[in-house]
Amino acid sequence: MSGIDYTDWTSGKTFAVGDKLLFSYGSQYHTVTEVSKSGYYTCSGSDALSDDTSGWTIVTLTAPGTRYFICNIPGLCSSGMKLSVTVAESGPVPSDATRGTLAPAMGSVVVVVATGALVTLALF
Ligand SMILES: [Cu+2]
Structure with missing residues (x-):
């Protein structure tokens, strides 16, 4: 998908240590590539x-900080297929509602929050 700003879907969202990101996408068409900030x-x-290009990528957020993911298929990241998530320092765990939002597209990114709930975060 192009022309979709995945960052919009996660801006202002804070995740907790132990949350998992589950990316579901077409393996021939996309990758989940973790990169540096630059x-x-x-x-x-x-x-x-x-x-990862498997079509089903699970990333566990094991530590506080910001993590960056792009689609490494040429042209797609620059069209907005990128996602950054901020993992909070330990402390009050953000509510599940704070961590989830929804938008329509193919495939999905689902956040499995530490409480065990599934939150559809964004779609890949
Ligand atoms: Cu892509």
């Missing part, structure tokens, strides 16, 4: 921290 802003997968 890779995120330049849409470069050359410094990839991890890369």
Whole structure:
């Protein structure tokens, strides 16, 4: 998908340590590539921290901080297929409602929050 701003879907959303991101997408068409902050802003997968094309990627948010994901298929990241998430320092766990939002497209990103609930965050 192009022309979709995935960042909009997650801006202002804070996640908790232990939450999981579950990306569901067409394996022939997209990748889930974790990159540095600069890779995120330049849409470069050359410094990839991890890369998956399986169509079903689960990322566990194990520590506080910001993590950056792009689609490494040429042209797609620059069309907005990128996602950053902020994981809160330990402290009050954000409510499930704070962590979820929804938008229509193909595939999905689902957040499995630490309380065990499933929250559809955005769609990939
Ligand atoms: Cu893509």
